[in-house]
Every structure is written in structure tokens, then in C-alpha cells.
Amino acid sequence: MKFEALNIPIDPLQKQTTLDGLTSAIDQFQITTSIKLDLVSVILNQARYLNHLTYGMYVLVLIIESMIATSAGKIEMMIYLGMACTVFPLFAAIECTDAKRVDLIVLHKTYPFDYGLLLSIRFLYLTLLNSVVLLIYILMVNTMRHFILIDALSAITLIFSMLTLSASNLLIGLKIKNGPLSVLISFMVNAIVQFSLISLLTMIQTMHGMIQILWCLGWIGLAIVCMGLTLFKIRRGIHHGYFSA
Amino acid sequence: MNDLKDINALKAIENNDKDGFNQIIARYYDDIYRFLVYKIRNTTDSYDLTQETFFRFIRYFNGYDHRYPLKQYLFKIAVNVANDYFSKSKPEDVGETIEYLVSVQDSDASSVLMKVLMDLPSDQREVIVLNKIYGYTTKEIATMISTNQSTVKSRIKLGLDKLKHQYGKEKR
Numbered sequence: 480m481k482f483e484a485l486n487i488p489i490d491p492l493q494k495q496t497t498l499d500g501l502t503s504a505i506d507q508f509q510i511t512t513s514i515k516l517d518l519v520s521v522i523l524n525q526a527r528y529l530n531h532l533t534y535g536m537y538v539l540v541l542i543i544e545s546m547i548a549t550s551a552g553k554i555e556m557m558i559y560l561g562m563a564c565t566v567f568p569l570f571a572a573i574e575c576t577d578a579k580r581v582d583l584i585v586l587h588k589t590y591p592f593d594y595g596l597l598l599s600i601r602f603l604y605l606t607l608l609n610s611v612v613l614l615i616y617i618l619m620v621n622t623m624r625h626f627i628l629i630d631a632l633s634a635i636t637l638i639f640s641m642l643t644l645s646a647s648n649l650l651i652g653l654k655i656k657n658g659p660l661s662v663l664i665s666f667m668v669n670a671i672v673q674f675s676l677i678s679l680l681t682m683i684q685t686m687h688g689m690i691q692i693l694w695c696l697g698w699i700g701l702a703i704v705c706m707g708l709t710l711f712k713i714r715r716g717i718h719h720g721y722f723s724a
Numbered sequence: 725m726n727d728l729k730d731i732n733a734l735k736a737i738e739n740n741d742k743d744g745f746n747q748i749i750a751r752y753y754d755d756i757y758r759f760l761v762y763k764i765r766n767t768t769d770s771y772d773l774t775q776e777t778f779f780r781f782i783r784y785f786n787g788y789d790h791r792y793p794l795k796q797y798l799f800k801i802a803v804n805v806a807n808d809y810f811s812k813s814k815p816e817d818v819g820e821t822i823e824y825l826v827s828v829q830d831s832d833a834s835s836v837l838m839k840v841l842m843d844l845p846s847d848q849r850e851v852i853v854l855n856k857i858y859g860y861t862t863k864e865i866a867t868m869i870s871t872n873q874s875t876v877k878s879r880i881k882l883g884l885d886k887l888k889h890q891y892g893k894e895k896r
Binding site: 480481482483484486488490496497501504506508 | 742745753778825829830838841857887
């Protein structure tokens with residue numbers, strides 16, 4: 480049975496009549512897409528990257544502070560470093576797997592790239608950026624090793640993180656004309672999540688032994704899942720031929 | 725995911741260049757029309773339903789999520805348009821349409837296949853057409869016709885079994 484051999488003829492006259500009928504609908508169409516394809520939108524979204532970056536910094540500061548305070552042994556230090564190294568790719572992966580993000584839509588509509596390609600570019604960009612920051616922080620802490628400085632950095636990064644988050648959320652919300660209520664809800668949810676995470680991290684710091692190791696393994700597991708998801712999305716992009724375009 | 729031609733057409737619309745719609749219509753008109761003929765078994769009304777499909781696409785374009793493949797989206801609209809057509813119009817005799825479609829085939833084998841395909845129940849015919857002619861996976865079809873994947877699989881299996889049986893019978 481050859482389905483591809485089946486034929487249904489199309490009458491050009493009837494086709495043209497229906498096409499003519501569509502012309503007025505096309506003429507009347509008004510684009511009301513709320514996202515404008517301008518540079519401002521892209522810049523605004525960079526604020527969100529900054530937010531994750533500063534939040535990642537805060538996590539790292541907590542880890543280093545804890546390392547110094549407890550004079551951790553070699554194994555514990557390895558675990559802490561492993562955890563630190565997974566935190567950044569984790570953030571990057573979470574960012575990348577969220578395809579509903581405004582900046583992705585803006586880039587997608589501005590350039591002829593599909594999401595698979597955009598996701599992979601962003602994943603690499605964020606991981607690279609975060610790795611550089613990680614390196615700077617390690618170097619900085621190794622050189623200065625000053626508790627007051629570390630505490631101050633911790634507070635500054637936290638405040639900066641919260642500020643950039645609320646500012647970017649508010650601006651993006653207004654930009655895409657979501658309405659004040661959804662902007663407020665989005666801000667509240669983000670704030671609650673962020674505060675919960677910080678509280679959880681602070682709580683974990685006071686724990687010892689097995690619980691801490693399990694916590695670290697949990698992070699690593701989550702990071703692997705997120706990265707797997709990202710790679711799956713990238714693979715789908717390759718499958719659809721977007722990398723060859 | 726959309727290919728580059730679709731992306732460019734959608735981008736043109738986003739930039740208020742309405743020619744993007746013409747590009748999309750020119751690209752998918754024939755596929756949508758033929759699918760509707762298979763679905764409703766009426767060659768004349770299918771022109772109106774194809775027009776209605778593109779009308780809806782234009783009307784609701786602002787709500788279209790660009791991550792959803794365009795062609796699949798159009799087929800989904802066409803399925804809804806055809807379902808509305810069935811709910812509004814009375815069942816009519818489709819014998820003449822089937823005869824006409826059988827007569828325009830290039831070979832005897834195709835004529836037989838067209839006849840047995842058109843005689844299948846609507847739900848089985850629809851999934852077989854989408855799967856065997858348009859190459860959609862069962863998962864994609866499930867999304868298009870708003871049902872689950874196992875239902876699509878069983879409809880394809882039942883339809884194909886019936887089709888093979890009838891095809892063998894007609895060929896003899």
C-alpha cells in the first residue's frame with residue numbers, strides 16, 4: 480500500500496477564490512505582540528543573568544566561609560569544592576531549560592535561530608561566565624582570607640542579588656505588559672523561593688557529617704539531571720538540523 | 725520546531741510585514757486542503773474549511789506560541805475546524821466524492837487504496853492520514869487531535885488492520 484501515491488487534485492480557481500477571501504483578513508490583522516524586538520529588552524534580561532550570578536556568588540561565599548570556619552579536612556574540602564563547581568552549571572542549566580524566558584523569545588524573534596541553538600549558546604555562556612567568577616573568588620579568598628571581608632562580601636552579594644532580581648522582574652514584567660498583578664505575583668514567588676533557599680543553605684551549614692554529604696550529593700544529582708535535560712534539548716536542536724543552518 | 729522558512733515568515737509577521745502570512749498560506753494550503761478532504765470527504769466544502777483554518781490562524785496569531793511547530797499547529801486548527809463542521813452540518817452522502825477521488829488516481833492500486841481509506845471510520849482515517857501520509861508521530865498526532873498516545877496507536881492499528889483486509893479483498 481503506497482500512501483504517497485495517493486492524489487487529491489486542487490482546482491486552481493477555487494483555491495484562488497479562497498485565497499482572495501483571506502486577503503482582507505490579512506489586511507485587517509494588527510500585530511499586538513507585547514514583546515518589542517529592541518536592544519533594551521535584551522539588556523534588561525541581562526539583569527537576570529546578573530542576579531543568578533550574584534546569587535551563585537553568595538552561595539560560594541557561604542561555602543568558603545564555612546570551609547575556613549571549620550578548618551575542613553581534605554575530604555570535606557573536596558566535597559565543598561565539588562558542590563561549588565556544580566552550583567554554577569546548575570544555575571546555568573536551570574536558566575537554559577526554561578524556554579519561556581523573555582530573552583530567549585526576543586533572541587528567537589530577532590535572529591533566525593531556534594531554541595535548541597539558543598539554549599546551547601546560553602548554557603555555554605553562563606557556565607563559562609560563572610566559572611570565571613568562581614576562579615576570581617577562589618583567588619581572592621586565598622589571598623585575603625579575612626573573615627570580615629568575607630562576611631561583607633556575603634551581605635553585599637545577597638543584597639545585590641535581591642535588588643537585581645526585583646528590578647529585572649519588575650522591568651521585564653512591565654515590558655511584556657503582563658499586568659501589575661502577575662508582576663507582583665512573580666516577584667513574590669521569586670522572593671520567597673530565594674529566601675527559602677538562603678535559609679536552607681544557612682541551616683545546612685550548621686549540620687555535620689552524613690547530612691552534609693547527602694546534601695552535596697543531592698545538589699550534584701540535581702545538576703546532572705538539569706544538564707541532562709539541557710543536553711537533550713540541544714540534541715533535539717541538532718536532530719532538527721538547526722546547527723547546520 | 726520550525727524550520728528556517730517558517731521562522732523567517734513568522735519573523736516577518738512580527739515585524740508587521742504581512743507578506744509572512746502569504747508565505748505561510750502558500751506553503752501549507754495544499755497540505756491542509758488535502759487533509760480536510762480526507763477528513764470530511766467533501767472536496768468543495770474543504771476549500772471553505774481551508775479558508776476558515778487560515779482565518780483562525782490569522783485571527784489568533786498573537787496567541788500562537790512560536791515554539792509549537794507551525795505546520796502541526798495548522799493541522800491542529802484544521803482538526804478543530806473539521807470537528808466544528810461535523811457538529812454543525814447534517815451527515816450527507818459522500819458516495820460521489822469517493823467515486824470522484826477514486827477516478828482521479830494514477831493507478832489501480834491507488835484507486836483501491838483511496839476507496840478503502842475513505843471507507844474507514846473517521847477517527848481511524850484521520851490518524852492514518854496524519855501518520856502515513858504526513859509522517860507525524862503518534863505523540864504529535866495525540867497533541868493535534870487532543871487525545872492520548874495509546875488511543876492514537878490503537879486507532880492506527882485497528883485502521884491499518886481493516887485497511888489491509890479490505891485492500892486485499894478489493895484487489896481480488
